[in-house]
Amino acid sequence: MKICTPFITKNGVRLYASTFGKKAFCFDVTEEQHKAYLEKKAAKAEKQLNKKTKDK
Template sequence: MTIYTPYITRNGQRIYASQYGLKVFAIEVTEEQNKKYWERRAKKDKNKDTDTDTKK
């Protein structure tokens, strides 16, 4: 599976594809890696407080 992204992060620095004359970077990932990513993302989103109203 190929993931396309306009930037990657290396050593805490964001590197944009446009710096290399590209529109996006293409990154090869396995189905397992993709599944683990979405599981972590769902857990992170679940823990995020969606109620921004502090005045109750």
């Protein structure tokens, strides 16, 4: 699976593809890597949602 994004973060610095004359940075990932990323992203979103509801 190919993932494309207009920016990447390297060493805490956001690098934009347009700076390098590209529309996006593209790289290949396996289905397992993509699934793990989506699970991590969902867990983070759920944690933030719980934190917001807890603060009220």
